[in-house]
Amino acid sequence: MSQTTGTAALLRAALRRDRVLLPVWVLALSSMVAVSAAAMEGLYASAADRVIASRVINTSPALVALYGPILNEDSMGELAMSKMTVMYAVFVMGMALVIVRRHTRTEEESGRAELVGTTLVGRAAPLRAALLEGVLASVLVGALGALGNIAFGLEVPGSVAFGLSWVGAGLVGTGIAAVCCQLSASTRTCGGIAMAVIAALFLLRAVGDIGPDALGWLSPLGWGTRLDAWGQTRWWVLVLYLVLAVGLVVLAHVLFGRRDLGSGLLAERAGSPDGRVGTIPGLVWRLNRGLSLWWVVATVLWGALFGSVAPHIGGLFDSPGGREVLEALGGRGKVEEVMLAALMAIMAAFLTGYALQVVVHAGHEETDGRTPAVHAAHGSRAQLFWSVVALAMGGLVVLAVCYAVGSSLGYGSQSGGVWSALREQVPAALVHLPAMWVVAAVAVLAGAVRARWAWLGWVVLGVVVTIGELGPVLKLPGWVVKISPYQHVAAVPVEPVSWPSEAGLVAVAAVLLGGAGWRYRARDLGGLPASRFPRAAGTRLRG
Amino acid sequence: MVAVNHPIEIHGLVKTFGRTRALDGLDLVVEQGQVHGFLGPNGAGKSTTIRAMLGQIGTDAGTVAVFGQDPWKDTVEVHRRLAAVPGEVSLWPNLTGGETIDLLLRLRGIRPDTTRRAELLERFDLDPTKKGRAYSKGNRQKVVLVAAFCAPTDLLVLDEPTAGLDPLMEQVFNECLAEHRAQGTTVLLSSHILSEVERLADHVTIIRNGRVVETGTLESLRHLRRHHVRAQVAAELPRDLPGVHDLVQDPDGVTCTVDPEGLPRLLAALQQAGVSALTCTPPSLEELFIDAYREPDPSPTGGRA
Numbered sequence: 001m002s003q004t005t006g007t008a009a010l011l012r013a014a015l016r017r018d019r020v021l022l023p024v025w026v027l028a029l030s031s032m033v034a035v036s037a038a039a040m041e042g043l044y045a046s047a048a049d050r051v052i053a054s055r056v057i058n059t060s061p062a063l064v065a066l067y068g069p070i071l072n073e074d075s076m077g078e079l080a081m082s083k084m085t086v087m088y089a090v091f092v093m094g095m096a097l098v099i100v101r102r103h104t105r106t107e108e109e110s111g112r113a114e115l116v117g118t119t120l121v122g123r124a125a126p127l128r129a130a131l132l133e134g135v136l137a138s139v140l141v142g143a144l145g146a147l148g149n150i151a152f153g154l155e156v157p158g159s160v161a162f163g164l165s166w167v168g169a170g171l172v173g174t175g176i177a178a179v180c181c182q183l184s185a186s187t188r189t190c191g192g193i194a195m196a197v198i199a200a201l202f203l204l205r206a207v208g209d210i211g212p213d214a215l216g217w218l219s220p221l222g223w224g225t226r227l228d229a230w231g232q233t234r235w236w237v238l239v240l241y242l243v244l245a246v247g248l249v250v251l252a253h254v255l256f257g258r259r260d261l262g263s264g265l266l267a268e269r270a271g272s273p274d275g276r277v278g279t280i281p282g283l284v285w286r287l288n289r290g291l292s293l294w295w296v297v298a299t300v301l302w303g304a305l306f307g308s309v310a311p312h313i314g315g316l317f318d319s320p321g322g323r324e325v326l327e328a329l330g331g332r333g334k335v336e337e338v339m340l341a342a343l344m345a346i347m348a349a350f351l352t353g354y355a356l357q358v359v360v361h362a363g364h365e366e367t368d369g370r371t372p373a374v375h376a377a378h379g380s381r382a383q384l385f386w387s388v389v390a391l392a393m394g395g396l397v398v399l400a401v402c403y404a405v406g407s408s409l410g411y412g413s414q415s416g417g418v419w420s421a422l423r424e425q426v427p428a429a430l431v432h433l434p435a436m437w438v439v440a441a442v443a444v445l446a447g448a449v450r451a452r453w454a455w456l457g458w459v460v461l462g463v464v465v466t467i468g469e470l471g472p473v474l475k476l477p478g479w480v481v482k483i484s485p486y487q488h489v490a491a492v493p494v495e496p497v498s499w500p501s502e503a504g505l506v507a508v509a510a511v512l513l514g515g516a517g518w519r520y521r522a523r524d525l526g527g528l529p530a531s532r533f534p535r536a537a538g539t540r541l542r543g
Numbered sequence: 544m545v546a547v548n549h550p551i552e553i554h555g556l557v558k559t560f561g562r563t564r565a566l567d568g569l570d571l572v573v574e575q576g577q578v579h580g581f582l583g584p585n586g587a588g589k590s591t592t593i594r595a596m597l598g599q600i601g602t603d604a605g606t607v608a609v610f611g612q613d614p615w616k617d618t619v620e621v622h623r624r625l626a627a628v629p630g631e632v633s634l635w636p637n638l639t640g641g642e643t644i645d646l647l648l649r650l651r652g653i654r655p656d657t658t659r660r661a662e663l664l665e666r667f668d669l670d671p672t673k674k675g676r677a678y679s680k681g682n683r684q685k686v687v688l689v690a691a692f693c694a695p696t697d698l699l700v701l702d703e704p705t706a707g708l709d710p711l712m713e714q715v716f717n718e719c720l721a722e723h724r725a726q727g728t729t730v731l732l733s734s735h736i737l738s739e740v741e742r743l744a745d746h747v748t749i750i751r752n753g754r755v756v757e758t759g760t761l762e763s764l765r766h767l768r769r770h771h772v773r774a775q776v777a778a779e780l781p782r783d784l785p786g787v788h789d790l791v792q793d794p795d796g797v798t799c800t801v802d803p804e805g806l807p808r809l810l811a812a813l814q815q816a817g818v819s820a821l822t823c824t825p826p827s828l829e830e831l832f833i834d835a836y837r838e839p840d841p842s843p844t845g846g847r848a
Binding site for chain 1: 674
């Protein structure tokens with residue numbers, strides 16, 4: 001038996017497990033490309049409009065830091081892909097990370113890898129299968145991205161080069177994930193290290209794009225623009241992706257060969273022999289502490305970045321089509337304020353993810369059997385339920401304020417002063433809370449009906465965000481767009497606060513939470529494996 | 544109803560999951576101070592019963608009372624008087640064993656520094672500074688056992704508590720259980736390890752397909768079953784002794800099984816035949832258990848033996 005015996009079988013099993021996850025990631029990312037390509041025609045039909053928009057980006061260091069520079073100012077494709085080339089390439093890397101970690105470190109931490117390892121499976125086969133799925137996902141997302149661009153009329157060579165740059169980003173992401181998953185025995189730590197690496201590469205590229213160009217060449221995220229897909233394409237840059245990815249994969253294999261199954265290269269630190277946590281709310285906070293602190297730091301930073309970008313980004317929309325979009329986003333007003341309000345709306349949807357993570361984590365606690373252990377010790381379902389709800393909902397309040405603070409620091413330092421910005425930004429952020437609570441409450445309700453269903457909150461978030469994004473583009477009827485709770489929030493401070501909407505959203509969230517609390521109180525607790533019971537197991541296998 | 548509230552009193556308990564009847568009219572009474580073995584093969588409904596007792600799952604019919612209270616409604620009050628070891632132990636990957644023990648104790652309203660925590664960590668040879676993910680199966684089990692054993696409690700609910708423990712640690716477990724028993728703690732010990740139950744329990748309930756097939760003291764259950772008899776005799780034994788079965792006589796001696804009521808006649812016959820050596824073995828729990836499963840499915844009116 002060689003090291004890789006069984007790779008094909010494991011790959012098939014992995015693809016079967018990811019039959020939802022993989023298509024969702026690939027389609028979500030590639031449809032973002034298609035939507036961006038489709039929207040361009042209406043926004044910047046003339047070359048002159050495009051040059052103006054591109055110059056706005058190129059002359060704003062903050063925007064270049066976010067998107068990278070635009071090399072061909074009149075290129076339709078390059079402007080259309082300005083967000084995709086660098087910023088969304090990060091998400092392509094994220095997809096690779098999710099896939100690789102899921103089938104390597106997660107399996108080892110859960111002990112399933114050990115079980116699989118007792119069969120006719122080589123030592124390196126699980127790693128190899130995960131890598132292959134990462135490669136497959138990268139190729140798919142790049143190919144569909146290129147096809148989307150071509151379908152909406154962007155030029156073919158540029159579309160292909162862009163697609164290949166995404167494939168490259170995916171391959172490098174796969175390699176980074178494979179290396180990071182060798183480092184720690186903890187799935188969470190491995191993911192954290194990988195995300196930190198990707199963030200550092202993004203930062204390196206941002207500095208390189210603003211300042212010394214050579215630094216940008218050091219980051220694979222800098223290669224997307226340096227490839228110059230829409231002009232004098234440097235095809236050899238694609239080789240860089242390949243070389244780096246292969247190098248990382250080789251490194252991952254070397255590291256893998258030096259460790260035991262289930263262990264990491266970084267030694268596990270001994271922890272405290274006794275604990276201070278002794279209440280259910282305390283436990284919920286303890287389990288989410290690291291996650292919450294990362295969210296706070298990231299939110300302040302993103303707020304600062306968006307806040308400092310806003311004064312420049314307004315110029316992007318300085319064309320008739322652009323104004324139309326702006327008005328759809330946030331109504332008439334000072335361009336910068338409209339911009340800040342629009343960015344705030346994006347942030348509201350993004351921050352909701354925190355509450356969803358908390359709720360989904362609580363679902364895992366239950367299905368893994370730890371919530372029943374806590375319940376056996378204390379027994380209050382009300383505390384189990386409301387502690388999670390309080391952290392999820394209260395956390396959103398804190399994060400909204402954090403964003404407002406960051407945004408005020410970024411924006412206010414350039415115009416008018418931080419304090420006056422804070423007075424506008426804090427209420428502008430807080431008005432989004434009821435909408436965020438509604439989406440979070442849907443996740444709570446799903447988890448309260450069945451612990452394993454909590455992830456449906458992510459689906460709901462995805463659907464309402466998509467409706468909001470596509471509504472104006474596809475000219476969907478008003479009532480469809482209004483399904484999204486985020487669409488009921490006024491663009492403060494450009495518009496006055498809509499108190500009836502706010503009250504309505506709070507009422508909806510309260511009803512959802514009340515129903516969830518009632519349901520949680522009345523149902524069986526614990527990760528009862530449905531497969532223990534013949535009928536459920538049978539349907540699952542046949543289905 | 545009796546005025547005294549038994550620690551556990553379950554009558555006619557029914558629980559269905561979809562079309563599966565996991566518990567089908569189960570009765571279980573555990574009296575004060577008993578160490579009650581709760582036996583059954585995998586999937587018989589032991590863990591489901593325990594989860595109903597802890598108020599973690601609702602029931603479709605029947606009554607469940609723990610110390611006279613309904614665990615579904617008065618969960619917190621019920622749990623205040625018991626310590627439980629779940630059947631499947633999953634620890635928090637990023638909390639240490641020590642943190643987990645303290646958490647479980649504090650949730651029960653117990654201050655860890657007032658308990659025998661340090662002593663039990665030593666006896667179970669458990670390192671409390673390791674993170675949950677770093678423990679082996681046996682060590683994970685020790686974490687929850689230390690949390691359950693280190694403070695006095697009225698009722699211990701143990702769901703297959705020795706799973707993954709080595710024989711040395713099983714010995715420590717037995718000692719801990721004996722200490723609690725000496726203090727008057729009532730114990731429900733779910734298991735499928737018969738020797739363990741035979742050694743530790745004074746009462747036994749055997750269940751099958753969600754119903755009780757045998758219950759009583761270990762002694763009374765033994766009386767329901769045949770003893771094994773082995774003897775050396777000079778003369779031939781009569782073939783038709785009432786209550787005597789499977790009689791085989793050859794030059795090595797005689798072996799047979801005998802119902803409790805047939806024992807006096809057999810002894811008389813053996814004496815007449817000039818017995819020179821005799822061993823009489825009571826039925827082991829294993830035999831009771833296997834017998835209970837060899838019989839046809841008990842009728843819906845109840846499977847009490």
